[in-house]
Amino acid sequence: MSRSDGSEVVRVMKNSLVPQDQTTLLEVPNLNDASLKSKLKQLVNDSINNNPYFAAGGGLMILGSGLAIARSVTIRLSKLFYNQMIVDLEIISKDKSYSWFLTWMSTYPKRFSKHLSVNTNYIKRDNGSIQTKFSLVPGLGNHWIIYKKAIILIKRERSGRMIDITNNSPFETVTLTTLYRDRHLFDEILSEAKVLALNTNKGKTVIYTSFGPEWRKFGQPKAKRSLQSVILDKGVKENILNDVKDFLQNGKWYFERGIPYRRGYLLYGPPGSGKTSFIQALAGELDYNICILNLSEQHLTDDRLNHLMNNMPERSILLLEDIDAAFKHRMAKNDDSGYMSTSVTFSGLLNALDGVTSSEETITFMTTNHPEKLDPAIMRPGRIDYKAFIGNSTLFQVEKMFLKFYPNELELCNEFLKAFKQLEVSSVSTAQLQGLFVINKDKPREALNQIQTLAFSNKLP
Ligand SMILES: Nc1ncnc2c1ncn2[C@@H]1O[C@H](COP(=O)(O)OP(=O)(O)OP(=O)(O)O)[C@@H](O)[C@H]1O
Numbered sequence: 001m002s003r004s005d006g007s008e009v010v011r012v013m014k015n016s017l018v019p020q021d022q023t024t025l026l027e028v029p030n031l032n033d034a035s036l037k038s039k040l041k042q043l044v045n046d047s048i049n050n051n052p053y054f055a056a057g058g059g060l061m062i063l064g065s066g067l068a069i070a071r072s073v074t075i076r077l078s079k080l081f082y083n084q085m086i087v088d089l090e091i092i093s094k095d096k097s098y099s100w101f102l103t104w105m106s107t108y109p110k111r112f113s114k115h116l117s118v119n120t121n122y123i124k125r126d127n128g129s130i131q132t133k134f135s136l137v138p139g140l141g142n143h144w145i146i147y148k149k150a151i152i153l154i155k156r157e158r159s160g161r162m163i164d165i166t167n168n169s170p171f172e173t174v175t176l177t178t179l180y181r182d183r184h185l186f187d188e189i190l191s192e193a194k195v196l197a198l199n200t201n202k203g204k205t206v207i208y209t210s211f212g213p214e215w216r217k218f219g220q221p222k223a224k225r226s227l228q229s230v231i232l233d234k235g236v237k238e239n240i241l242n243d244v245k246d247f248l249q250n251g252k253w254y255f256e257r258g259i260p261y262r263r264g265y266l267l268y269g270p271p272g273s274g275k276t277s278f279i280q281a282l283a284g285e286l287d288y289n290i291c292i293l294n295l296s297e298q299h300l301t302d303d304r305l306n307h308l309m310n311n312m313p314e315r316s317i318l319l320l321e322d323i324d325a326a327f328k329h330r331m332a333k334n335d336d337s338g339y340m341s342t343s344v345t346f347s348g349l350l351n352a353l354d355g356v357t358s359s360e361e362t363i364t365f366m367t368t369n370h371p372e373k374l375d376p377a378i379m380r381p382g383r384i385d386y387k388a389f390i391g392n393s394t395l396f397q398v399e400k401m402f403l404k405f406y407p408n409e410l411e412l413c414n415e416f417l418k419a420f421k422q423l424e425v426s427s428v429s430t431a432q433l434q435g436l437f438v439i440n441k442d443k444p445r446e447a448l449n450q451i452q453t454l455a456f457s458n459k460l461p
């Protein structure tokens with residue numbers, strides 16, 4: 001059936017069980033009708049607009065997504081701001097400046113710390129007595145300081161899992177955060193911390209020994225030993241000192257010629273003649289520290305020696321004691337017995353000496369009581385450049401030693417020298433002399449009376 005607007009009306013039965021005469025006419029638009037789509041659209045729009053639940057949900061949805069976008073924009077902006085405006089400096093506990101910084105923080109007045117931890121230090125006075133000093137360093141957590149009008153956030157953190165195997169302590173970091181424009185302050189803080197650390201050791205010689213693969217301070221820094229207190233034979237001390245000073249003043253010369261800037265010294269002679277004492281006094285005179293390695297030490301392997309020699313603390317003299325020990329192990333290794341050395345070998349020592357590649361100067365002192373055991377290969381310039389014999393007491397030394405202990409006793413000194421000559425022993429070490437004078441403090445006459453003991457003081461009764 002056609003309608004006036006052209007649409008078709010289809011007659012269908014609403015319910016087939018309904019009697020024929022009760023049929024209802026349902027008007028179903030023809031599926032081909034072009035206006036079908038727009039009508040449906042209208043229908044949907046009407047139902048949405050007129051449905052209050054639906055309208056409210058849509059609003060919420062728009063609001064929610066708006067907020068989510070705003071949040072992500074804020075996060076991105078703050079990240080951008082953080083990256084552009086904030087700078088971090090991370091100091092790890094393995095770095096030297098870590099302890100410097102913590103000590104500096106403990107003395108800095110304008111700080112806001114709620115969590116502190118204590119560092120106990122022992123300070124050795126000049127008279128040898130020990131004083132305990134506690135310093136409160138920033139503990140784990142956040143701290144603030146105001147440094148040159150800038151606010152700096154300091155965060156000290158400890159890794160729960162990572163352990164520094166060299167000293168068995170947990171791995172830690174300190175992170176300093178400030179505004180980008182104040183980043184230069186990091187440098188200033190670290191410089192101040194370094195100066196503070198170095199000043200603490202002013203007038204002292206720090207002695208380092210090896211601990212595993214790293215250098216560790218051995219005891220408290222010692223008061224510098226004066227060069228005058230070590231009495232070597234005439235001119236020996238002065239000649240070595242002049243040579244070292246000349247070496248230190250000529251860095252440019254070495255670099256210009258591409259020569260490794262290092263110099264090796266060998267002090268050889270009997271025990272107790274003052275070799276180690278002289279090197280310690282020399283370090284004090286030059287304001288250097290000392291790194292001591294004893295080559296006869298078990299478990300000091302070639303690799304460790306090499307590593308240690310290439311990673312020395314700055315301004316340090318390397319002291320290799322008893323280098324003849326390395327030659328002993330070369331013999332043992334060549335043996336067919338299959339012996340495997342856990343100590344330094346001869347080639348290991350040579351490689352380590354040749355391989356020191358420091359941008360700074362390297363002064364190596366080596367000592368031995370048995371120069372005859374040394375292989376000529378080690379005497380090559382570049383390994384050992386200067387050799388000095390430090391022997392038993394000469395008359396020159398006996399006189400100086402006597403007057404060091406009894407300054408005004410010139411007459412007794414002459415008597416002592418005469419008696420010493422009559423002893424006719426060629427091997428009295430300066431350490432033996434010192435022993436005699438120490439047990440006769442302020443009693444030079446007694447020392448003279450006991451001079452005979454020098455002839456056998458190194459022997460068992
Ligand atoms: N020439 C010296 N002048 C002043 N003190 C000395 C001298 N020689 C030895 N002594 C004293 O004797 C002790 C031992 O000296 P030192 O350790 O320096 O000897 P060394 O030559 O290194 O011996 P070794 O070969 O056994 O290592 C120290 O207390 C030191 O003060």
Ligand SMILES: [Mg+2]
Binds near residue numbers: 275276277321
């Ligand atoms: Mg010694």
